[in-house]
Amino acid sequence: MSSALETLHRDFGGDIIEPGAAQYASVRSSVLVPGSPAYVLRPKDVPDVQAAVRFAAAAGLPLSVRGGGHAFAGFGTNDDGIVIDLGNLATVELTGGHRVRIGGGATWGQVAAVLAPHGLAISSGDTKSVGVGGLTLSGGIGWKVRKYGLALDSVLEAEVVTAAGDVVRAKAGEHPDLFWAIRGGGGNFGIVTAFEFAAHPTTDVFYGRITFPASEVTAVLHGWADHLRTAPEELTSIASFANPFAGGPDAPVEIHVVFDGDDAALAARAIDPIRGLGTVLDDDVALTPYEDTLVDGVTPPPGIRLVTRSAFVDGASVPDVLRILAEVGAAPGSPFIALRSVGGAVARVPADATAYAHRRAELMFATTVAGPAPVVAAVGPALEGIWHRLTPHVSGAYANFLASATDDDVAAVYPAGTRQRLAAVKRRYDPGNLFTGNHNIRPL
Numbered sequence: 001m002s003s004a005l006e007t008l009h010r011d012f013g014g015d016i017i018e019p020g021a022a023q024y025a026s027v028r029s030s031v032l033v034p035g036s037p038a039y040v041l042r043p044k045d046v047p048d049v050q051a052a053v054r055f056a057a058a059a060g061l062p063l064s065v066r067g068g069g070h071a072f073a074g075f076g077t078n079d080d081g082i083v084i085d086l087g088n089l090a091t092v093e094l095t096g097g098h099r100v101r102i103g104g105g106a107t108w109g110q111v112a113a114v115l116a117p118h119g120l121a122i123s124s125g126d127t128k129s130v131g132v133g134g135l136t137l138s139g140g141i142g143w144k145v146r147k148y149g150l151a152l153d154s155v156l157e158a159e160v161v162t163a164a165g166d167v168v169r170a171k172a173g174e175h176p177d178l179f180w181a182i183r184g185g186g187g188n189f190g191i192v193t194a195f196e197f198a199a200h201p202t203t204d205v206f207y208g209r210i211t212f213p214a215s216e217v218t219a220v221l222h223g224w225a226d227h228l229r230t231a232p233e234e235l236t237s238i239a240s241f242a243n244p245f246a247g248g249p250d251a252p253v254e255i256h257v258v259f260d261g262d263d264a265a266l267a268a269r270a271i272d273p274i275r276g277l278g279t280v281l282d283d284d285v286a287l288t289p290y291e292d293t294l295v296d297g298v299t300p301p302p303g304i305r306l307v308t309r310s311a312f313v314d315g316a317s318v319p320d321v322l323r324i325l326a327e328v329g330a331a332p333g334s335p336f337i338a339l340r341s342v343g344g345a346v347a348r349v350p351a352d353a354t355a356y357a358h359r360r361a362e363l364m365f366a367t368t369v370a371g372p373a374p375v376v377a378a379v380g381p382a383l384e385g386i387w388h389r390l391t392p393h394v395s396g397a398y399a400n401f402l403a404s405a406t407d408d409d410v411a412a413v414y415p416a417g418t419r420q421r422l423a424a425v426k427r428r429y430d431p432g433n434l435f436t437g438n439h440n441i442r443p444l
């Protein structure tokens with residue numbers, strides 16, 4: 001250990017932050033989960049990342065890699081281990097045409113700020129502070145997902161530091177197995193120090209929220225899903241309800257929309273059928289710079305836990321799932337429920353082209369419970385009951401909306417065929433399973 005530390009001090013030019021240091025309090029935890037790591041390493045360039053990875057391998061301590069630090073499962077920190085925090089690798093640069101090189105520790109807010117003046121965007125997520133790394137490596141369901149697909153569908157290549165500390169380039173003609181695996185397989189295969197994305201031109205977009213009374217939830221949800229099935233792919237939408245901070249079972253049903261375009265007539269044609277689904281309480285849809293559709297992330301107060309669980313729904317099961325979720329949302333103590341439409345461009349990519357395994361789903365939804373640990377524990381049995389009802393009608397899980405990482409979770413994220421193929425890639429690039437702070441693919 002002491003020689004590993006000596007080598008680190010010799011080869012590493014970034015910050016080495018240990019308990020007791022002034023900066024420690026601000027870097028020890030991830031956004032949603034507290035931690036007490038023994039070392040937080042903040043590399044300033046790729047050779048630093050290589051040195052940090054070699055130190056972690058030699059030290060034999062648990063390793064967490066932190067991008068934007070937003071994983072619900074708290075993958076970006078640990079107790080008594082090593083955190084490699086990529087926050088200083090956040091450069092965003094246009095490299096020609098619509099190609100954008102993005103550091104592995106950048107956030108989507110940083111990306112949008114650079115791309116907006118050029119009239120460009122990458123379909124990513126809905127929150128500025130979420131990291132490009134975590135969101136992209138496991139999917140990326142953003143405000144233009146039906147038109148441009150997942151965030152990972154726009155990745156052209158990636159620069160990766162493997163478990164051995166080597167730098168490799170992963171793209172279609174170079175390390176194609178790794179390129180396949182990092183598009184859906186999470187942080188299992190190495191540290192992505194830079195992504196190259198294809199951005200797309202964007203205008204201002206129609207963005208906002210249309211709300212309906214809770215009593216109309218059944219009709220609104222079914223009508224919403226039916227409309228999204230045939231709506232133009234410029235329309236992407238999230239339906240949410242039972243928000244405990246807005247009245248729980250009495251909270252309005254919120255339909256959030258983005259119409260990707262600035263033609264008011266086309267936008268109205270796509271959005272008006274949603275307005276006709278019930279009694280509109282509020283409608284603030286307006287032409288908005290795409291950059292402004294991303295909201296600031298909120299860090300929960302200390303002691304508040306968030307338990308998020310997700311699944312996918314295929315077309316035939318949509319009515320059953322919506323019926324159950326509407327009933328759940330109408331009962332006191334319901335989790336917050338949010339559904340995202342994920343058809344369109346996502347479904348057009350061949351199923352085996354990337355390691356993201358849920359391309360045929362029509363909807364992805366998540367339930368979220370938030371509160372102090374005893375409160376969250378108390379609702380645990382009821383939540384299990386809800387998911388027990390849903391299980392026959394849903395499949396898989398979206399890794400980015402999961403607060404746990406059990407074997408069952410990993411099996412839900414990666415169906416058997418995908419998992420076997422990922423394990424073969426893992427054996428090649430991380431045979432000792434150094435990168436475990438994720439929905440872990442074991443090499444064997």
Ligand SMILES: Cc1cc2nc3c(=O)[nH]c(=O)nc-3n(C[C@H](O)[C@H](O)[C@H](O)COP(=O)(O)OP(=O)(O)OC[C@H]3O[C@@H](n4cnc5c(N)ncnc54)[C@H](O)[C@@H]3O)c2cc1C
Nearest residue numbers: 065067068069070071104125126131133134135141187192
């Ligand atoms: C407020 C909020 C809003 C969200 N909105 C959306 C949304 O609209 N759409 C959506 O799809 N998801 C969304 N998510 C989920 C989000 O995609 C996940 O939480 C994701 O894991 C966050 O990535 P991160 O880099 O911020 O997190 P981190 O915790 O830093 O990383 C998550 C995982 O990725 C790994 N990782 C991160 N960067 C790298 C890298 N450069 N190289 C290798 N491994 C890396 C980490 O080791 C870890 O395993 C949201 C989450 C929150 C909390």
